Amino acid sequence: MIVVTAKDYDEMSMKAYEAMKKVLTEKSDATLGLATGSTPVGLYKLMIADYEAGKISYKDMTSINLDEYVGLPVTHPESYRAFMNRNLFDHIDIKKENTHVPDGLNPDLAAAADAYTAYIAAHPADVQILGIGSNGHIAFNEPGTPFDSHTHVVTLKEGTRKDNARFFDNDIDKVPTHAVTMGLKDIMSAKFIILLANGSGKANAVKEMIKGPVSENCPASILQTHPNVLVVTDEAAAYYLN
Numbered sequence: 208m209i210v211v212t213a214k215d216y217d218e219m220s221m222k223a224y225e226a227m228k229k230v231l232t233e234k235s236d237a238t239l240g241l242a243t244g245s246t247p248v249g250l251y252k253l254m255i256a257d258y259e260a261g262k263i264s265y266k267d268m269t270s271i272n273l274d275e276y277v278g279l280p281v282t283h284p285e286s287y288r289a290f291m292n293r294n295l296f297d298h299i300d301i302k303k304e305n306t307h308v309p310d311g312l313n314p315d316l317a318a319a320a321d322a323y324t325a326y327i328a329a330h331p332a333d334v335q336i337l338g339i340g341s342n343g344h345i346a347f348n349e350p351g352t353p354f355d356s357h358t359h360v361v362t363l364k365e366g367t368r369k370d371n372a373r374f375f376d377n378d379i380d381k382v383p384t385h386a387v388t389m390g391l392k393d394i395m396s397a398k399f400i401i402l403l404a405n406g407s408g409k410a411n412a413v414k415e416m417i418k419g420p421v422s423e424n425c426p427a428s429i430l431q432t433h434p435n436v437l438v439v440t441d442e443a444a445a446y447y448l449n
Contacts, residue, residue, distance in 0.1 A: 208431060208433070219405055220249030227334055230334040238333050239333070240394075247403060250403065251294050265299045271330065274347045275288065276383040281312070285375060291308065323389070328393075333397075333399065335399070336401055340367055343427045345394060354429050356392060357390040359387070368384070395432075402438045403439050403440070405444050407446060412427065413440055416431075
């Protein structure tokens with residue numbers, strides 16, 4: 208695990224993109240593991256800028272997203288499909304049929320989750336982008352999630368719903384209670400992982416991920432066992448690493 212501390216959010220995004228760009232330029236048909244939330248938005252803006260400058264094409268690439276809320280229509284602005292369209296897919300030449308987000312509307316969620324696991328097994332990510340929750344979760348794998356988990360339905364912790372309430376008019380009652388998430392074993396199948404963390408609210412989780420024991424109490428700590436991980440933080444998120 209390589210840990211890089213940037214001075215601020217913009218530099219964090221740039222350093223992450225510099226690492227990701229190596230994959231984008233070396234493999235024109237790369238499989239991109241993507242994340243939602245505010246953390247990777249700066250990275251996505253840099254991806255769009257290089258596409259618009261004619262430096263990168265995504266026409267032969269495929270994407271796999273980490274998670275999706277259960278029961279939220281894809282037309283809802285806070286669905287993760289809508290988020291990805293708005294913040295990335297609508298601005299690059301990736302084919303929409305090659306972009307994959309878990310199905311949170313399927314009447315048989317377990318079958319849909321199994322199908323997503325099978326797709327990941329057949330198409331492991333060349334680079335996987337991750338954020339980290341304040342409780343150490345990655346994707347929606349909350350503390351206590353087994354390290355050998357595959358795509359599954361999860362009941363969201365109250366703390367996670369509080370963290371995400373800012374996207375729902377600061378009303379936790381509007382935040383869905385369940386999500387479909389890629390499992391930890393699925394995430395670990397990626398060839399290269401880039402985790403981004405910014406802000407003081409992530410500082411303790413970053414410390415536990417890097418310096419704590421490998422424990423299901425901090426799902427992100429499993430990354431200590433992956434052979435190719437880059438962690439990029441801003442100074443606030445790296446506070447306890449010094």
